[in-house]
Amino acid sequence: MLIIELIKNLFRRPETVKYPYETEGLNFPERLRALHIIDQESCIGCRKCARACPAYVIEMVPLTEDELEARTEKIKKKKVKPVIDLTACIFCGVCEDVCPTDCLNLTNHIVLPSGDKEELEVGD
Amino acid sequence: MEVVEMLEIQKDKIEEENKLSSGERLVVLKDKSCRALVEKWLGNGVDLHLCSVVGIDNEDAIQVLYYFMDRKDNTTVAVAVNLDHEKPVTDTIGDLIGSSVYEGEATEMFGIEFTGNEIARVFLPENWVGGYPLRKSWKKEDYFDE
Amino acid sequence: MISDIALFLFQSIVFPGVFFIVTLAFGSNWMYRKIYARLQRRVGPDSAGKYGFMQGFADFLKTASKEEIVPRSANQVIFRVLPIIAPVPIIVGIFFIPMMGLRGMISSPGDIYAIVFILTIVTAIEIVLGWSSGSKYSLIGASRSGMQLVSFGIPLIFSMLYPIIRAGSFNLMDIVLAQDGTNFGFLPRWNVLGLGVIAFVLFLISALAELEKPPFDTPEAETEIAGGWTLEYSGRSYAYILLMEDLKMVFVISIGVVLFLGGPLGPTFGISGWGLALLYFVYFSLKYFMVLIILTIISSGLARLKIRQIVFGSWSFLTPISIVFIILVMVLGGV
Amino acid sequence: MxxxxxxxxxxxxxxxxxxxxxxxxxxxxxxxxxxxxxxxxxxHRGIEKVAEQRDYNKALYLAERICGICSFAHNANFARAVEFVADVEVPERAQYLRVLVAELERLHSHMLWLGVLAHEIGFDTFYFLVWNDRELVMDALETLTGNRVNYGMNDIGGVRADLTPDIKGLLMRKLDELGPRLEKIKEIALKNKTVISRTKGVGVISNELARKTCVTGPTARSSGINWDLRRDQPYFAYGDLDFDVKVSTDGDVYSKITLRIEELFESMRIIQQVLEHLPEGRIKTDVRGKLDGSAVSRIEAPRGENFHYVDFRNSKEPYRMKVRAPTYAxxxxxxxxxxxxxxxxxxxxxxxxxxxxxxxxxxxxxxxxxxxxxxxxxxxxxxxxxxxxxxxxx
Structure with missing residues (x-):
């Protein structure tokens, strides 16, 4: 039984996907929780995500002068913006759940490796 | 025999009885040890299962909570003993039922001495000098520089 | 005279000498790993060279360029020197194998004696290598290796007796020639086609044990004794040990091919000279890789046995079977 | 001597x-x-100590990280304990979804165990075959919850992600594919001579030893203790579902292989039932504010009984959290x-x-x-x- 299975395997395609050289056959479902995107335009700076984060990786950074000036009518009161440190993020997606304006979202983009720590900060 | 019946018989040993939020009976003993109680149970043929031994640091006393289950009728009961906060000492039940490792954990985390239990180290290193980390009065600064 | 010496040097160093043998060893290593991987639905080595063909060579170079650590508890002289000379006996052994023609590079009336001697020497080297590293894991691995040698020595030698009896000679060329020609006009007179198939199966099992491949990889069982007798070796020493294991694979499988599958024999189509030598080599390689594939499939389908089970199984089944078989063959007069 | x-x-x-x-x-x-x-x-990471400084919503994700294999068991168990203290009713749909993830997790955990065991006895081919099939379950979990491990599926009072018809269809397909493959695994594992010789009669835990040392889960069931929390103290939606509890009396490693493979098929049955009878409704009840009281929650994790004790003293942070992972028993x-x-x-x-x-x-x-x-x-x-x-x- 096993022998037949083995000999069949010899002529089957290997199951291994040589990521990152090929991505065919990989599963990136819609719900996958990976890289965050923050729409700073519609963020109102309410700090809810920072308070809810179980890993304490969301920091509310004061807006710079330029950004303060560029505020639109909709976010008149906004003084801070969220910045996420992905090096310690646990990708639980709680920030996405609590966000009242739906400006913080987790995508299914999983390619995160980087040689530069600065690159792993979302929101700047 | 079953645990429920046995508890009826041993009523005089019980100081007060409460309920956990999850619905189990919480029996607080007058004694500072539950060894006699468990010995009696096992002697009367109770098919006993010990789920865990939980140490709790109440400000006035150290509580040890034994969580038992009777495999026969699936009743669960939590037995608690209140120990002296300064020098908590109780008897081990490790030779009766497999509680040695749980007791060892309580020893290293709370400093509870289980008389007769050889295990004093389960998780922490053998040369640990950091005190009893799960006590409420424990502060990192007292033991470590950083 | 001078041209003879030149030819001999060419043969012994370049082709089919040391360089060629080492290439064949790495090739076998690659093939074993590739097939083993494919049987498990993996890709296997695929980065070094085309289809990862250079993997064995790459491993050797990379390991050899690493730092060599000698444990304090090791026997300093043996630990440093023995790994380097460990592959030598096997290379000498492979010189006996007729690959290119009907005659090996070295040939003597007692070829088989030399081969059995070398097989034993190799295991002895493994034991000393394990013992000299002074680690308890290595010691256990070495003792297991020794136990396997004791257990499988007899079935291995008895299975080799069948071709010897049939050919009536200890010389490999005679054994090969005894397998020339055909039965019934189409069936080659190889030893494996006939009663010799029992001897061949015995040989395959013993060969797996000799090669320390699953299910007989107890001496270096990774999940038990973390690599056994090879554990403490690193850097250049380990590279040579890797080479030695690959060479051993070439050696043992070649013996099987010569003794049971007619060595380099096959239809010649009237070709002679260098063309014939090449044709012989092609036949030999085909048979060689066929045996390798069979061994790989067997070893991938079984779990590792315990050393007790190996010793028990060998002494209570393989050894009696091999003895009874050989007695039968002797009585029947070398069928 | x-x-x-x-x-x-x-x-x-x-x-x-x-x-x-x-x-x-x-x-x-x-x-x-x-x-x-x-x-x-x-x-040892001191998770119990760390949990005392986090409110229950954050400690939930901490509990998830106790174990990488049975993360859902810890996560759901902690949530269940807090729900006892908060005294909230978890919607029925959420209960069923929890069963779904728990059983998928049991599938992948048992297959992982089988593969590791095969690797330990030097049977690497079987190890790769099992883990290859395990990928089906991992893909299903990834699609359903959004991650392969640390699913982040639970919230106090319910679950975070719902089962959409699309995902349901995908799960069905994966299960249909998995069924025959499990049959194959069963045949290979139980009939291979070398596997039998390496596992039969090895590591026998006698019934007496098992009772005295209070072992749990498949280890207990293979030693003849007929006891499964899913059946004996039903939690989540297990009370409504139909499944068998397998018991073996040999106590050796081979009986554990047999038992866990049987459990794989039972898990498949449970998942099928959940997918068919999933009730409609909400998936979450909100829990807010400070809590008071202590509770114990025990669920049958893939490896055995998982025990969580939480104690709230009019606070959002647990005064004491005690975890006893199944293998510790x-x-x-x-x-x-x-x-x-x-x-x-x-x-x-x-x-x-x-x-x-x-x-x-x-x-x-x-x-x-x-x-x-x-x-x-x-x-x-x-x-x-x-x-x-x-x-x-x-």
Whole structure:
């Protein structure tokens, strides 16, 4: 039984996907929780995500002068913006759940490796 | 025999009885040890299962909570003993039922001495000098520089 | 005279000498790993060279360029020197194998004696290598290796007796020639086609044990004794040990091919000279890789046995079977 | 009796057989184990202490990270304990979804275990075949919850993600594909001669030992303790579902393989039922504010009974959180079983009980001549070792 299975395997395609050289056959479902995107335009700076984060990786950074000036009518009161440190993020997606304006979202983009720590900060 | 019946018989040993939020009976003993109680149970043929031994640091006393289950009728009961906060000492039940490792954990985390239990180290290193980390009065600064 | 010496040097160093043998060893290593991987639905080595063909060579170079650590508890002289000379006996052994023609590079009336001697020497080297590293894991691995040698020595030698009896000679060329020609006009007179198939199966099992491949990889069982007798070796020493294991694979499988599958024999189509030598080599390689594939499939389908089970199984089944078989063959007069 | 034949060596903390850092100190005579001792704590992270500083919503994600394999079991168990204290009703749909993820997790955990066991006995082909099939379950979990491990599926009072018809169809397809593959796995695992020879009669945990040391889960069921929390104290939606609890009485590693493979099929049945009878409705009840009270929650994790105790004293942060992972309960039995076996059996027995061990100073010593078992305490062992050392020096 096993022998037949083995000999069949010899002529089957290997199951291994040589990521990152090929991505065919990989599963990136819609719900996958990976890289965050923050729409700073519609963020109102309410700090809810920072308070809810179980890993304490969301920091509310004061807006710079330029950004303060560029505020639109909709976010008149906004003084801070969220910045996420992905090096310690646990990708639980709680920030996405609590966000009242739906400006913080987790995508299914999983390619995160980087040689530069600065690159792993979302929101700047 | 079953645990429920046995508890009826041993009523005089019980100081007060409460309920956990999850619905189990919480029996607080007058004694500072539950060894006699468990010995009696096992002697009367109770098919006993010990789920865990939980140490709790109440400000006035150290509580040890034994969580038992009777495999026969699936009743669960939590037995608690209140120990002296300064020098908590109780008897081990490790030779009766497999509680040695749980007791060892309580020893290293709370400093509870289980008389007769050889295990004093389960998780922490053998040369640990950091005190009893799960006590409420424990502060990192007292033991470590950083 | 001078041209003879030149030819001999060419043969012994370049082709089919040391360089060629080492290439064949790495090739076998690659093939074993590739097939083993494919049987498990993996890709296997695929980065070094085309289809990862250079993997064995790459491993050797990379390991050899690493730092060599000698444990304090090791026997300093043996630990440093023995790994380097460990592959030598096997290379000498492979010189006996007729690959290119009907005659090996070295040939003597007692070829088989030399081969059995070398097989034993190799295991002895493994034991000393394990013992000299002074680690308890290595010691256990070495003792297991020794136990396997004791257990499988007899079935291995008895299975080799069948071709010897049939050919009536200890010389490999005679054994090969005894397998020339055909039965019934189409069936080659190889030893494996006939009663010799029992001897061949015995040989395959013993060969797996000799090669320390699953299910007989107890001496270096990774999940038990973390690599056994090879554990403490690193850097250049380990590279040579890797080479030695690959060479051993070439050696043992070649013996099987010569003794049971007619060595380099096959239809010649009237070709002679260098063309014939090449044709012989092609036949030999085909048979060689066929045996390798069979061994790989067997070893991938079984779990590792315990050393007790190996010793028990060998002494209570393989050894009696091999003895009874050989007695039968002797009585029947070398069928 | 000469003591010179004894060799003592450490397996671990770094060893190919152990997937997590643990140390086994074994004394062998030839290849036979005379004494065994396990040292635990290399990966202790103080999660119980950390949890005391986080509110329950954050501690939930901390609980998830106790274990990488049965993360849902810890996560759901903590949520359930907090729900007891908060006294909230969890919607029925959420209960069913929890069962769904828990059973998918059981599938992947049991297959992982089977693969690891195959690797320990040197049967790498089977290991890769099983893990290859396991990917189906992992893909299903990834699609349903959004991650392969640490699903983040639970919230206090319900679940975070709903089952859409699309995902339901995908799960159905994956299960249909998995069924025949499991049959194949079963046939290979239970009929291969070498597997049988390596596992049958190895590491027998007797019923008495199992009862006395309070082992749980598949380890207990393989030793003849007919006890499964899913059936005996139904939680989530297990009360409404139909499944069998398999029990074996042999107690050896082979019976554990049989048992876990049977459980795989039972899990498939449960998942099918959940997918068919999933009730409509909300998936979450909100829990807010400070809590008061203590609760115990126990659920049947893939490896055994998982125990969480939480204590809230009018706060959002637990005053005390106690976790007893299932394998911690199986510790004592597994070390005691090692003695009398051979070195080759160590990885098998360790893997069969799930590699999570504790240092127990009470070890067994087998007397070489009479094969009589006796229990030595640490002090006696120490005395013995000093005596032997003296003997050797003189």
């Amino acid at each position: 000469s003591k010179r034949d004894y060799t003592e060596f450490n397996l671990g903390p770094q060893h190919p057989a152990l997937k997590e850092p643990e140390t086994f100190r074994v004394v062998v005579e030839g290849e036979r184990i005379v004494k065994a001792e396990a040292i635990l704590g290399h990966t 199986n510790v004592v039995s597994s070390v005691e079983v090692l003695v009398g076996h051979y070195i080759s059996d160590i990885p098998v027995i360790v893997a069969a009980n799930d590699p999570c061990f504790s240092c127990t100073d009470r070890t067994l010593v087998i007397d070489r001549d009479t094969e009589r078992y006796q229990i030595l305490t640490a002090k006696e062992l120490r005395k013995l070792s000093i005596e032997t050392t003296k003997e050797e020096i003189m």
